[in-house]
Amino acid sequence: MTASAAGSDRRERLKAKREAALHRPVLARHLSDGFNGRWTRRQWVQASLFATLGMLVAAIVPGFGPPAQHPQPLHAPRHSMALALPPLPLSRLKGTQGDSWQVVHVRRGQTLGGVFEELGIPAATLHRLLEHPGVKQSLTRLKPGTELAFDLPADGQLRTFRYDRDESHRVELGLAGDKIVEKVIERPIETRTVVISGKVGRSLFHSARKLGLSPSNINTLTDEIFKYDIDFNEDVAASDRFSVVVEQAWREGELIRTGPVLAATFTTGGKLHTGFRFERNGKAEYFSGDGRPLKKSFIRMPIPYARLTSKFGSRRHPVLGNVRMHKGVDYAAATGTPIMAAGDARVEFVGWKGGYGRTVILDHGRGYTTLYGHMSNFGKIRRGQRIGQGTVIGYVGSSGLATGPHLHYEFRINGVHRNPLQVTMPPPEPLRGAALAQFRAQTAVALARIQEVEKIIFADAGQPADPGKAKPVRPKA
Template identity: 35%
Template sequence: MKARKTRILADLPAHLLSRPRTWIAVGVAGMSLMGVVAATAVAPGSAPADILFERVVEALPAPVAIDTTEDSDLPFVHNERIQAGDSLQAIFNRLRIDDAEALAFLSSSDEGKKAIRQLRAGRSVTAVVSPAGQVLSFSLPLGNTSEQVVIERGDKGLALRASPSATQTAMVEMRSGTITHSLFGATDAAGLPDNVATQLATIFGTWIDFHTDLRKGDRFNVVYEAVYEDGNPVRAGRILAAEFINNGERHAVVLYRGSSGKEQYYSDDGRSLQQGFLRSPLEFSRVSSNFGRRLHPIHGSWRNHNGTDFSAPVGTPIMATSDATIDFIGSQRGFGNLIVLKHRNNITTHYAHLNGFAKGLAKGQGVSQGDVIGYVGCTGWCTGPHLHYEVRIKDVPADPMTVALPMADSFNDKELAAFKRNTAHLRQRFALLNYELASAR
């Protein structure tokens, strides 16, 4: 049998260019199973299976070390990431700074105290330190802003100044993980930041009960924003796309700005994950009076009760049940303090007897589902603290607990085609991660 020729990596470009082009792979950069900065998907079946790889190992001479520690006055330059729970003293200790004067100077100045109060894990400090451990320059970031506080030692002693921070760069990263015991155990093993892991649990929580539904071997792929400063990760942002395979069933979402102008998560076939209307405008409450005829507690006569009453303590936050525009905000006879929200499809919702309104609200202003718009009270005709909540369709009252309300924004055929076209680059990343995972097995 004729032996197949092996090739080393340097031979591959010429070999691939000379082969019949049955596939094309473009722009793959920074690719790895656990983290990819930017990449495009590789078509299934495109792996060059007929090529054998040979690893070449070459011994390199050790680099020549230069000892600058003896009789040298050259300063040391350090770049150190702030860790959770860090104090300024702990950072100085790690950097081998022995400078009580600089520590006291930073800790006593207003700018320094502000920066110390706002230490954020993941940000970076930069220090120039003399061989004796004395601070020559020390830059401390101000919270998560682009500003930093810089202490410098000059001929006249220590001085403090504000300075723009190093340029921050937003990048797209990807992670994959497989469940062995728990979701957060798998996200830790995959190197997924905690806030991204929490987002993942929230997004897929409508489909998966992470206490009871997880199975060993379930897996996930996540594409998310990451912010870097001087090559160091500063913080993670939003999930841009995610895929979760639970017990053989696939769930996938992408972040997309629809025709309403709002970004929200959609399944990768274009269905919004957001509910059209929340059924209750209060997180914790009980229904004290239902929709329909009742004996009025103040007037003592039978009347139509055009809403649902939720009993709750004074000051309980009240949420907008759907995206809307404020149609009325103020006081109105028996309703007391009242907000009326105008939604699409000729639907309005009414929130009455409020103790007060959220700050900054005004007629004509837009609000989003879940925004706090006011607080439970007992203004107007009221016998105890509660929220009177109404839903009206074309100004006709409907039972808020049973009425069929529209779901969140849905796409027409043209919008769906645009959605699939504009999110293809995100969904293709799933294919790349799954291909890498299969290749590693």
């Protein structure tokens, strides 16, 4: 082959390679420009760039890479094994006294039978216990909160039943075969005389309850001791203070009962009010420091919060139409509103009395009587019965000559009608003689304790104390 022929053949092969390169994507356009059999530096840079981009895409996008190798899930067979647990100790298996007590507090409406049923104790066992002397009488009426205890060992058979017969005696009934063995445990009660002091704060009730006074104690302060001297809706300020002496019953470190208020002081508007409990003729009353009863002989209004509709004096009768003397006052109120006795009295009359309709007349002694007319019904009173001030004697109505429900109230002194709104009420009988001497000796101790406690709690009188921080102080007996 000649040199010219060889060169021609070489040119043909190069041309074929060039044509093949021109048909490749992306690179075709770049390689078409004057390729002479050797790549230029620019072409090498472009090829390297595209190769690098391809490897990056393959690394980033999972679909371009080789499939990941995931471990195959293991499906190992499962087997159950019965493991031997450690045996119950002999004391637990046979049951040891005191290791299995279940204490139950009776809920409202719950019966003794219901308690036994919830614990899975047979009714026959309950009947056996109720047949034991004294059990049925103690557990016939269960109050909410009553504590009952059951000694139930692992075998579920009731071994001992426990209940409180009273505050100081606990009864345990042990079931041993066909026998019931009774054990009475005495629980001593400690009585402490305590002084509780504090400030009214935002609410007298809230502050007093926080310090430990019972709702009954608080009602005694507001409705009995200081009712006639302090208006608790208008006269009391947050800085006013009170002190109360009460007896508390403690058992095994737990307060179980608070007794009545023995003495109390209330300072409002810079004025000190005192009240002391003392029994006169077998009846407990509250007296001032000088022995005068705090309770007034009569209350002005036999109906609380009633509206005065007719005064004492001459008027035209609303039913008869003639002008006649109105010998009392009328208070309008809804039918059924309770009517209270204006003072301590003996019931002189209960029944129908002409135009007065259903009427009650009370004899308060020393020539004082009161009449209550137009009642819809009577209270639980009878003629000759002695009742205390505030006792409900009847209910507002419109019986007799009345145009609507109201109370007609009359006040008489030695049979003469007086205006109940203007008459000077007789003062209650003060203590005298031996009773006064005993009262002074009793109140001196209580007042000294109150003063001692107040000196401690209210030492810095310039700064109001937080009633929540005032703590009960228990003076030594």
